[in-house]
Amino acid sequence: MRADQPSGGGALNLSAFLLNGRIGRTAGLGSPGAPNRRNTELSLLAIAVLLPMLAYANVGLALDRRLPAGMLEYGLGMGALALFAHLVMRRFAPYADPLLLPLAMLLNGLGLVMIWRLDKAGPLLPNNYPAAANQLLWSGLGVALFGTVIVLLRDHRVLQRYTYVSMAAALVLLAAPAFFPARASDFGAKIWIHLGGFSIQPGEFAKIILAVFFAGYLTANRDALALASRRVLGLYLPRGRDLGPILVVWVLSILILVFETDLGSSLLFFGLFVVMLYVATERTSWIVFGLLLAVAGAALVGSAENHVRVRINAWLDPLAAFGPHPPAGSTEQIGQALFAFGSGGITGTGLGQGRSWLIGFAAKSDFILGSFGEELGLTGLMALFAVYGLIVQRALRTALAARDPFGKLLAVGLGSALALQVFVVAGGVTGLIPLTGMTMPFMAQGGSSVIANWVLIALLLKISDSARRPAPEPTRAVGA
Amino acid sequence: MNKPIRRVSVFCLLLIMALLLRTNWIQGVQADSYANSPYNDRVKYDRYAYPRGNIIVSGQPVTSSAFVNGYRYKYKTAWTDGAMYAPVTGYSSQSFGSNQLEQLEDPILSGTDDRLFFRNTLDMLTGKQQQGGDVVTTINAKAQKAAFDGLGDKKGAAVAIDPRTGAILALVSTPSYDPSSIAGTADSDSAAWKSLNADPNQPMLNRALRQTYPPGSTFKLVTAATAFETGKFQNIDDPTDTPQVYTLPGTNTQLNNDNPDEQCTNATLKDALAISCNTVFGKIGAELGGQKLLAQAQKFGFNSTVDTPIRSAPSVFPTNSSPDGTAMDAIGQHNTAATPLQMAMVASAIADNGKLMQPYLVDEERSANSTTISKHTEHQMGQPISAATAQKLQQMMVDVVQNGTGRKAQINGVEVGGKTGTAQHGQDNSGLPFAWFVSYAKVGDSAPVAVAVVVEDGAASSNEISGGSIAAPIAKSIMQAVIGQ
Numbered sequence: 001m002r003a004d005q006p007s008g009g010g011a012l013n014l015s016a017f018l019l020n021g022r023i024g025r026t027a028g029l030g031s032p033g034a035p036n037r038r039n040t041e042l043s044l045l046a047i048a049v050l051l052p053m054l055a056y057a058n059v060g061l062a063l064d065r066r067l068p069a070g071m072l073e074y075g076l077g078m079g080a081l082a083l084f085a086h087l088v089m090r091r092f093a094p095y096a097d098p099l100l101l102p103l104a105m106l107l108n109g110l111g112l113v114m115i116w117r118l119d120k121a122g123p124l125l126p127n128n129y130p131a132a133a134n135q136l137l138w139s140g141l142g143v144a145l146f147g148t149v150i151v152l153l154r155d156h157r158v159l160q161r162y163t164y165v166s167m168a169a170a171l172v173l174l175a176a177p178a179f180f181p182a183r184a185s186d187f188g189a190k191i192w193i194h195l196g197g198f199s200i201q202p203g204e205f206a207k208i209i210l211a212v213f214f215a216g217y218l219t220a221n222r223d224a225l226a227l228a229s230r231r232v233l234g235l236y237l238p239r240g241r242d243l244g245p246i247l248v249v250w251v252l253s254i255l256i257l258v259f260e261t262d263l264g265s266s267l268l269f270f271g272l273f274v275v276m277l278y279v280a281t282e283r284t285s286w287i288v289f290g291l292l293l294a295v296a297g298a299a300l301v302g303s304a305e306n307h308v309r310v311r312i313n314a315w316l317d318p319l320a321a322f323g324p325h326p327p328a329g330s331t332e333q334i335g336q337a338l339f340a341f342g343s344g345g346i347t348g349t350g351l352g353q354g355r356s357w358l359i360g361f362a363a364k365s366d367f368i369l370g371s372f373g374e375e376l377g378l379t380g381l382m383a384l385f386a387v388y389g390l391i392v393q394r395a396l397r398t399a400l401a402a403r404d405p406f407g408k409l410l411a412v413g414l415g416s417a418l419a420l421q422v423f424v425v426a427g428g429v430t431g432l433i434p435l436t437g438m439t440m441p442f443m444a445q446g447g448s449s450v451i452a453n454w455v456l457i458a459l460l461l462k463i464s465d466s467a468r469r470p471a472p473e474p475t476r477a478v479g480a
Numbered sequence: 481m482n483k484p485i486r487r488v489s490v491f492c493l494l495l496i497m498a499l500l501l502r503t504n505w506i507q508g509v510q511a512d513s514y515a516n517s518p519y520n521d522r523v524k525y526d527r528y529a530y531p532r533g534n535i536i537v538s539g540q541p542v543t544s545s546a547f548v549n550g551y552r553y554k555y556k557t558a559w560t561d562g563a564m565y566a567p568v569t570g571y572s573s574q575s576f577g578s579n580q581l582e583q584l585e586d587p588i589l590s591g592t593d594d595r596l597f598f599r600n601t602l603d604m605l606t607g608k609q610q611q612g613g614d615v616v617t618t619i620n621a622k623a624q625k626a627a628f629d630g631l632g633d634k635k636g637a638a639v640a641i642d643p644r645t646g647a648i649l650a651l652v653s654t655p656s657y658d659p660s661s662i663a664g665t666a667d668s669d670s671a672a673w674k675s676l677n678a679d680p681n682q683p684m685l686n687r688a689l690r691q692t693y694p695p696g697s698t699f700k701l702v703t704a705a706t707a708f709e710t711g712k713f714q715n716i717d718d719p720t721d722t723p724q725v726y727t728l729p730g731t732n733t734q735l736n737n738d739n740p741d742e743q744c745t746n747a748t749l750k751d752a753l754a755i756s757c758n759t760v761f762g763k764i765g766a767e768l769g770g771q772k773l774l775a776q777a778q779k780f781g782f783n784s785t786v787d788t789p790i791r792s793a794p795s796v797f798p799t800n801s802s803p804d805g806t807a808m809d810a811i812g813q814h815n816t817a818a819t820p821l822q823m824a825m826v827a828s829a830i831a832d833n834g835k836l837m838q839p840y841l842v843d844e845e846r847s848a849n850s851t852t853i854s855k856h857t858e859h860q861m862g863q864p865i866s867a868a869t870a871q872k873l874q875q876m877m878v879d880v881v882q883n884g885t886g887r888k889a890q891i892n893g894v895e896v897g898g899k900t901g902t903a904q905h906g907q908d909n910s911g912l913p914f915a916w917f918v919s920y921a922k923v924g925d926s927a928p929v930a931v932a933v934v935v936e937d938g939a940a941s942s943n944e945i946s947g948g949s950i951a952a953p954i955a956k957s958i959m960q961a962v963i964g965q
Contacts, residue, residue, distance in 0.1 A: 124551050275491075279484040322519035335519065341506045342514020343522050355522050378507035382500055389496040396489040400482055408481050412488060419492035423499060432502040 037098035038090050044102035045082045052078065052109030055351055059117045062352030068116075077136060078109055081143045088147040093465035097398060100464070103391050104442055104457045107384075108139050108450065111443030113351070114371050118364050121357040128357075131364060131445050138447035142454035149458035156462045160406045163216025170209045173202035174252070174269075178259040203265040204439070204452035207272070207421070208459065211413035214273055218280035219406045226281035249273045250293045258301060263308060264428075264436030268420050270294060275416045276409055279399075308434075315434040336360065337367055337429050340374040341381075348377025364445040366437055369429045385426070388441075392419040395460050401467040411463045414456050526590070528553040528574060533589040533612030533848065535569045535581055538621035541614070543569060543582075553665065557582075562658035564628040567637075567651050567686045568619055568841065570790070571659035576673055580686070580790045581615060581841070582659075588613040588845045588853065595853050611848035618647035618843045618856075623929075626961040627652040630954030636915075636935035637687035637820045640958050643828035643920065643930045645858045646837030648788060650931075650958055653687040655679075689792040692817035693934055696903030697947065698916045699812030700753060700761045701826055701873060706776040707749070707764055708869040716750040716872050726759040728766070728804035735762050735807065753876045754884030756900060758811050765810020770801050773810060779864035780826050780836065782818070788841045795822035812903060823918045824932035830877065831897070831920030831927035834870040836861045873897075877919070886917065888952040891960060895922040898955065900947030912937040917951035921959040929962040931955045 053075050060068035068074075082105050089096060116132035118125060153159070159166075180193050193200045218225070253270040256262055274290030302308045310329045313320070318338055321330035336359045344354065354374035359367045373381050395415025402408040421441055428435035439449040506514065516523060532555060534541035542565045548556045557572045559565060570580025578586065587593035591600060591612035603610050620640075627638040631654040640650035661672040676684050685691060707713045713720075724745050726735045737744050737758050744757035752760035765773060777783070777797035786792045798805070798815040808814035821839065829836040838859040845853040865873070877897025880886040886898040901916030920930040933951040 122551065275488055279481055279488060282481070282484050319517070319519060338506060338514050339517060339520040339522065341503070342511045342517070343520065345507055345511045345515065355525060358521055373503070373507060378503055378511075381503045381507065385496055385499050385503070389493065392492045392496070393489065396485060396492065399485050400489075405481060408485065412485055416488055416492060419495055423495040426499045427502070430499070430502045430506060432498065 036094050038086070038094060041089065041098035041101055042086055044098065045086055045105060048102040048106035049075070049078045049082050049109065051106060052113050055110060055113045056116070058350070059113060059120070059352040062350060063117070063120050074112075074136070077140070078105075078112075081105070081140060085143050085146060088150050089461065092150045093461050095468040095470070096461040096465035097394050097468070099394050100391060100457055100461055103387050103394075104454070107387060107442035108142075110372075110384075111368065111440075111445075111450075112136055112139065114368055114375075114443065115364050115445050117352055117375075118357060118371060120352070124355075125357040125363055126360050134447070135445055135450070138450050139454075141447070142451040145451055146454040146458040149455055150462065153459075153462055156407055156410065156459065156466065157404060159212050159410070160216045160219065163213055163220070166209045166213035166216065170206050170213055171252075173206040173209065174256060174265075176202050177262075201439075201446060201448035203262065204446075204448040205455075206265075207268065207417050208414065208452060208456050210269060211272065211276070211410060211417055214276045215406050215409035215413055218276055218409055222280035222405070225277070225286075226283055247293075250297060254297050254301060258305065262437065263311065263434070264421075264424050264438035267294075267424055267436065268417060268438070270297075271420045272413055272417045275420075276413045279412050280405075280409055311434045311436070315428075315431060318431055333359065333361070333367065334429075334431055334435060337370040337373075338431055340370040341430065344374035344377045344381075346378045348373075348375050348380055351375045365439055366425065366435075366444065367429055368440055368444045369426055372443075373430075384443075385422075388418070388422045391457075392416070392422075394464075398460055398464040398467055402463050403467060407463045407466065411460060414460055418453075418456065524574070525552055526592075527572075527586070528555045528557075530591070530610045531555055531612065532557055532572070533591065533614045533846075535565075535585075535589075536614055536616045537565065537568070537619045537624070540621065543572075545612075548664075550665070557659075557663050559658060559660045559663075562660050563656040564624060564652070565619075566656045566659050566684075567653040567688055568617060568624075569659065571662055571684075573659070573662050573669070573673075574665045575669055576662060581617070584789050585615045585842065585845070588615055591848070593853070596847055599847050599849070599851075613845060613847045613853060614850075615842055616844040616846065617841055618642075618649065619651065619841070620649040620962055622961040623650040623958050624652060626650070626957040627933075627954065628654070628656075630933075630957050631935065634935050634950075635681060635687075635937060636933065636951075637691065638931065638933045638954060638958060639688045639820045639824040640929055640931045640962065641824045641828045641837075641839055642962075643832035643835075643837065643927045646828075646839045646861075647843070648839050648841045649929060649962055651688050651841070653685065653691075655681050655683045657683040686790070687934075688820045689788065689790055690819070692793055692795055692819050693914045693916075693936075694814075694903040694905055695812040695816060695818040695823055696901035696914065696916055697756045697758075697761075697812060698823050698826075698899050698901035698918045698932075699810070699816055699818070700756065701830065701877070701899055701918070702777055702780060703761045703765050703768070703773065703810045704749060704753060704876065705780075705830075705865050705869055705873060706768055706773050708872055709776060709865055710768060710772055712764070712768060713749055716876050717748045719746050719748050720752065720760050720764065722746050722752075722757070722760045722763055724759075726763050726807075728762070728807050730802065731804045733804065735759055750876050750879050753899065754879050756885055761811050762807040766803050766807035768810070769803075770798070770806040770809065773797065773806065774799060776864065779862055780829060781822055781861070786821065786825075786839060788821070788839050790841065792819055792821050795819050812901060820932045820934050822932075823916065823934075824930055827899075827918040827920050827932060828930035829864050830870050830873045831922065831930045832870075833867040834863050834865045836864050881919070885948040886919070886952050888948055889917065889919055889956045889959075891921065891956060891963075894959075894963060896920070896956075896959065897922075898952065900952065902947045915947045915950040917947050917955045919952075919955045919959065921963055923963055929959050931958050933958070 056074055057067050085101055112132060112135055115135050119130045119132050176193050193202055253266040256266045277286045314331050314334050318334040320327055321332040322335060340356045340359055356371035356374045359370050392415050395411055399408045399411035402411055424436055425438045425440050427433040439446050441453045531545035535543045542560050544558050545555045546558050553574050570582045572578040572582035589612045591610055600610055623640050627650045637653045641648055657676050662669050722745055728735055735758055744759050747757055747760055774797050782795045782797040785794050795818040798809055801809050805814050809816045838861045840856050844855045847853055874897050877899055881889050881896045881898045885900040889896050889898045898917060898919030903914040915935040918932045920927045933955045935950050
């Protein structure tokens with residue numbers, strides 16, 4: 001480990017450890033000067049609950065000219081979730097970043113409101129069914145899991161022990177959808193596992209587990225990857241045998257793309273690995289190498305896979321599907337999303353007053369951003385992107401502050417995975433890049449997504465807690 | 481490890497920045513083109529999101545907006561006497577778009593016109609419901625009803641113009657349709673739309689403005705006007721040099737009169753018009769030549785469209801016929817074709833001493849609270865004939881009604897001038913003739929109304945003279961409705 005953090009005197013640290021106990025105390029009881037920001041978090045949480053409540057009331061007034069009947073229950077429910085999460089934080093992660101939890105809670109709440117709003121569109125939205133209540137349930141489950149991770153995961157470094165278990169788990173999760181029959185409602189992308197009445201998107205969980213695996217693997221092997229290299233044309237080229245892992249991940253991404261026709265996950269996993277590899281080795285050559293592989297892979301699959309080609313065509317000419325003679329296989333989706341964004345304009349139509357149900361299929365999930373764009377306008381969308389940006393930056397600050405390489409790598413991985421996912425989804429929906437089927441973290445309909453992302457936030461908060469804890473714990477032998 | 485983390489952090493910021501730039505681009509710069517795209521269904525829904533303005537005839541709205549509170553459409557347009565007013569208003573359908581005034585005046589009717597911006601903003605601030613503006617037409621409800629009832633279940637069209645201003649007083653086309661029947665999205669609307677489009681009688685065709693017919697003998701007015709304007713004849717009582725049977729120049733084809741008993745040999749212009757001699761006007765036309773007839777016809781508006789604002793089909797006078805063809809063109813057969821509007825314009829110019837006023841249908845555009853947004857200003861299209869020529873033609877037309885083929889258009893105590901027409905058409909003129917009547921009525925020194933009526937399949941057999949018996953009574957009742965008799 002490089003000298004990222006000054007390590008204080010061992011005796012002092014030990015005494016602080018004994019004073020504070022193994023588990024952090026509640027606010028105000030930490031050692032003097034130790035920034036405990038739980039009160040900040042609490043006031044921000046209040047806003048994060050209040051804002052979606054106002055949005056909820058707004059939708060009700062716009063659609064039914066009265067406050068929604070479920071106003072009280074929703075408010076109490078969200079308030080209880082926020083309070084629970086906060087109390088868990090106070091007790092078990094008192095020094096963690098104060099922004100992450102309120103930001104996630106805000107996005108989750110706004111997403112719920114928009115899903116409820118689209119529920120209200122009734123038959124205007126094809127295959128519409130009430131989803132808000134279920135989503136609230138999933139959110140509750142997500143927050144419960146969040147609490148479980150905060151309480152049970154006493155130290156994030158424990159995860160390093162499970163590096164290769166994680167790898168196996170990730171492989172199973174990634175491969176699983178390919179062996180389950182796809183349903184018609186999946187529209188080509190095999191990213192679900194259907195079990196009875198439930199559908200799970202394993203990719204959402206694989207994102208986190210892969211970050212754990214990469215962090216563990218790179219912590220153990222980064223020196224070999226960084227130092228043993230030849231310099232050619234100003235770039236440090238890795239040795240042939242060190243290329244192994246990156247090639248394996250590359251092939252895996254290609255396989256996901258080909259067998260599960262899931263461009264988004266493929267991009268996300270490969271991008272995640274390249275970023276973490278770069279951070280672990282500090283070698284720019286890995287980025288160049290990764291980009292080359294990505295371009296090669298994209299060209300290879302793009303020329304062979306019809307599914308990918310259709311997406312690219314829809315991106316190049318989003319309005320091609322309209323008019324009297326749409327080309328075969330074209331889709332109106334992107335065009336409809338662009339119409340929603342355009343009709344929203346700068347200030348939006350106001351919640352409940354847009355017609356984003358015209359987007360049709362996936363309006364509540366992948367395309368929920370279109371609804372926000374239409375009803376909250378450019379102003380609201382920029383605020384949402386700012387919230388996502390803040391989450392990502394808090395995650396990366398956590399990485400900077402983390403005291404162990406595994407924690408650093410894991411935080412970078414989780415933060416940049418979130419950034420990549422937001423970019424890939426929002427970029428696809430707004431027509432910046434070809435569309436890939438992925439969900440907007442915290443806002444889109446879908447249990448897997450919201451649960452996985454709450455776990456992601458919990459992990460970040462655990463790393464943050466240990467990073468900001470005033471007295472570093474004595475190093476314990478963990479993992480490799 | 482911190483240096484690469486900072487770089488990754490900058491990279492992630494760049495990703496978010498790219499998204500911010502992209503949304504600014506599509507929601508700021510390009511927003512309008514997406515919002516108003518013809519493929520964006522919101523445009524369609526917005527037109528019926530609040531009450532549309534109405535089209536007003538003689539102070540009464542003939543359209544109305546009903547609050548139907550559908551999922552997609554909140555309002556639906558309905559018509560009073562839809563079939564009678566369809567050629568004026570056109571349709572405005574949730575499923576099938578719109579046409580004619582409903583389409584051309586849509587910015588006012590749906591309230592999106594830039595000139596309504598101030599009022600719309602005010603409504604938004606005061607929380608008042610937005611509402612479209614009204615369009616006031618020039619149509620005279622009584623004249624419209626007279627024309628519509630007169631045509632009855634016959635196929636045809638009628639146009640009445642106020643020659644002094646160009647205001648269109650009646651605009652009727654039959655068979656017609658009720659735009660209310662296709663205004664919505666129900667299955668019945670689709671069924672009605674389908675059957676209207678499949679109907680061989682074309683009920684949605686605006687015959688008054690958009691169908692051209694051979695004008696037949698009514699075109700003799702233009703030929704006579706050319707003869708006076710070019711100086712070939714000075715006086716309506718000058719005898720013409722006309723044989724009993726006129727052989728078309730360069731051919732052996734003989735041109736006959738409809739009735740062989742008629743006194744057309746060397747008849748005066750006045751008498752020739754009164755009994756509608758083909759030989760007289762065919763020969764005059766051939767002698768004048770195609771170019772002079774063309775120049776005169778174009779001054780009346782032939783060969784160009786008129787935006788009333790509903791655009792008319794251009795009437796046709798051929799630009800290069802052989803001499804025998806020109807003789808036939810001159811009596812409104814062969815390649816000559818005219819819309820009812822065009823023949824009303826000819827009558828209108830004659831009645832108003834040679835001045836041709838721009839025909840118009842929309843008098844005023846108003847906001848929802850009846851503030852005038854625009855008002856039509858009269859505009860003279862041209863002076864196709866001199867006042868002297870106009871007066872000669874008026875005398876001849878009065879004679880047609882007094883002593884000739886147009887007796888059925890006589891109105892007690894009112895000076896009425898007219899001209900009948902029975903136009904042959906079809907292969908070897910086998911189709912039933914089109915019955916025409918164009919006329920004007922004068923009260924004192926000014927003519928408040930000029931009319932053109934055409935009835936398809938105007939007679940039981942192709943030989944029967946029909947303009948005077950079928951079309952003239954309809955024209956008469958329209959004129960009576962306008963002058964209040």
